[in-house]
Amino acid sequence: xxxxxxxxxxxxxxxxxxxxxxxxxxxxxxxxxxxxxxxxxxxxxxxxxxxxxxxxxxxxxxxxxxxxxxxxxxxxxxxxxxxxxxxxxxxxxxxxxxxxxxxxxxxxxxxxxxxxxxxxxxxxxxxxxxxxxxxxxxxxxxxxxxxxxxxxxxxxxxxxxxxxxxxxxxxxxxxxxxxxxxxxxxxxxxxxxxxxxxxxxxxxxxxxxxxxxxxxxxxxxxxxxxxxxxxxxxxxxxxxxxxxxxxxxxxxxxxxxxxxxxxxxxxxxxxxxxxxxxxxxxxxxxxxxxxxxxxxxxxxxxxxxxxxxxxxxxxxxxxxxxxxxxxxx
Amino acid sequence: xxxxxxxxxxxxxxxxxxxxxxxxxxxxxxxxxxxxxxxxxxxxxxxxxxxxxxxxxxxxxxxxxxxxxxxxxxxxxxxxxxxxxxxxxxxxxxxxxxxxxxxxxxxxxxxxxxxxxxxxxxxxxxxxxxxxxxxxxxxxxxxxxxxxxxxxxxxxxxxxxxx
Numbered sequence: 014x015x016x017x018x019x020x021x022x023x024x025x026x027x028x029x030x031x032x033x034x035x036x037x038x039x040x041x042x043x044x045x046x047x048x049x050x051x052x053x054x055x056x057x058x059x060x061x062x063x064x065x066x067x068x069x070x071x072x073x074x075x076x077x078x079x080x081x082x083x084x085x086x087x088x089x090x091x092x093x094x095x096x097x098x099x100x101x102x103x104x105x106x107x108x109x110x111x112x113x114x115x116x117x118x119x120x121x122x123x124x125x126x127x128x129x130x131x132x133x134x135x136x137x138x139x140x141x142x143x144x145x146x147x148x149x150x151x152x153x154x155x156x157x158x159x160x161x162x163x164x165x166x167x168x169x170x171x172x173x174x175x176x177x178x179x180x181x182x183x184x185x186x187x188x189x190x191x192x193x194x195x196x197x198x199x200x201x202x203x204x205x206x207x208x209x210x211x212x213x214x215x216x217x218x219x220x221x222x223x224x225x226x227x228x229x230x231x232x233x234x235x236x237x238x239x240x241x242x243x244x245x246x247x248x249x250x251x252x253x254x255x256x257x258x259x260x261x262x263x264x265x266x267x268x269x270x271x272x273x274x275x276x277x278x279x280x281x282x283x284x285x286x287x288x289x290x291x292x293x294x295x296x297x298x299x300x301x302x303x304x305x306x307x308x309x310x311x312x313x314x315x316x317x318x319x320x321x322x323x324x325x326x327x328x329x330x331x332x333x334x335x336x337x338x339x340x341x342x
Numbered sequence: 343x344x345x346x347x348x349x350x351x352x353x354x355x356x357x358x359x360x361x362x363x364x365x366x367x368x369x370x371x372x373x374x375x376x377x378x379x380x381x382x383x384x385x386x387x388x389x390x391x392x393x394x395x396x397x398x399x400x401x402x403x404x405x406x407x408x409x410x411x412x413x414x415x416x417x418x419x420x421x422x423x424x425x426x427x428x429x430x431x432x433x434x435x436x437x438x439x440x441x442x443x444x445x446x447x448x449x450x451x452x453x454x455x456x457x458x459x460x461x462x463x464x465x466x467x468x469x470x471x472x473x474x475x476x477x478x479x480x481x482x483x484x485x486x487x488x489x490x491x492x493x494x495x496x497x498x499x500x501x502x503x504x505x
Binding site (some may be wrong): 254261285 | 424425426428455457459464465466467468496498499500501
């Protein structure tokens with residue numbers, strides 16, 4: 014039985030805990046922490062009870078314990094780090110991840126901050142300690158892009174990648190095109206549907222998509238790029254006329270993240286695409302096209318967010334680690 | 343262009359040579375034997391790119407080789423791209439924006455659709471550009487990018503590159 018510690022009990026954390034409890038995957042949760050409390054038990058925690066506590070009280074465990082206690086003291090094989098993203102400092106998640114890696118524990122995270130800001134350092138530390146650092150859930154939610162790159166396309170040279178990586182922008186653009194809404198109207202609708210934050214800057218100015226592009230580029234090409242290297246234009250200045258004029262030509266507009274190393278292109282920008290282009294997906298869907306030397310073009314389409322969808326990516330990483338490292342240990 | 347020549351060894355090469363002599367670039371050569379044609383005559387269609395003003399010279403050179411030109415269809419600008427520009431297009435002199443492309447000599451604005459919702463609001467335009475070659479198109483788009491930055495316009499380019 015693989016033992017895991019879970020840090021973060023927001024929507025993603027609850028999704029992971031719920032699925033691990035429901036499905037018989039050979040994974041036991043031995044430590045849990047939210048922002049206010051923590052608890053641990055080497056024989057496995059009572060997840061249903063803890064989730065009920067969280068709903069009732071707003072915290073799950075012992076208020077005298079914290080995430081750091083779980084990371085340092087709990088008995089686990091892999092740490093699941095799913096705290097909210099801090100795109101500026103990456104903390105406290107970077108500290109949590111380092112703490113686990115230093116104890117030679119595997120780490121699975123959905124947190125974009127640490128991977129975008131400190132990938133090289135964390136990756137090097139994981140290699141040195143002989144453990145895995147996996148982050149499938151950071152990019153394109155449920156789409157298994159990292160597994161595809163690492164295994165399915167192993168041996169291929171990745172020449173370019175193009176992606177629709179932000180569901181909020183894609184929803185807004187879909188609605189502007191379909192109903193002739195203004196940007197403001199479509200944003201308001203996205204908020205009502207729960208697809209946009211109260212402060213949408215991070216999404217609509219392309220920052221979220223750019224961070225994901227940084228993660229992908231560093232994973233594929235190991236070129237230590239940073240957010241500031243991405244040439245970025247958002248969708249907040251688009252007019253309904255722009256979508257109508259594109260439509261007249263059988264086209265539409267999507268926010269595309271694009272990386273082509275041989276041309277030194279690293280860009281997030283609204284682009285004109287023919288409506289039958291594979292990257293033109295509707296609503297909050299995500300899509301990615303990889304251009305490779307052997308496989309040529311491959312496009313993956315799927316859900317980019319959601320509690321259970323993200324849990325799918327995290328559990329995929331956990332089971333990979335279990336298969337590759339833990340069972341044979 | 344469509345050419346007619348003698349079907350003997352070396353004739354096709356002889357007919358193609360003048361094209362490179364005048365700095366032209368052959369894009370495609372199609373030759374098909376037509377059943378009702380005289381057996382020792384060959385019909386060839388050639389698609390080519392030619393520098394401005396060299397067509398007359400090429401025609402002379404071909405005639406010297408004994409090649410008969412049946413037809414010349416001129417399609418001057420081969421590459422077409424459509425972009426969208428958003429911003430204060432009239433206040434930033436739209437005709438100057440268009441002229442920056444037209445004055446290059448290798449690219450031109452062939453179509454323009456404009457929408458102006460209200461006097462002080464930003465307007466939106468769809469601009470179709472034609473250019474002779476891919477590098478020329480790239481150069482034209484680079485000019486538009488620079489102009490958009492200078493005039494604080496939002497330029498939306500097509501997604502190219504996925505072959």
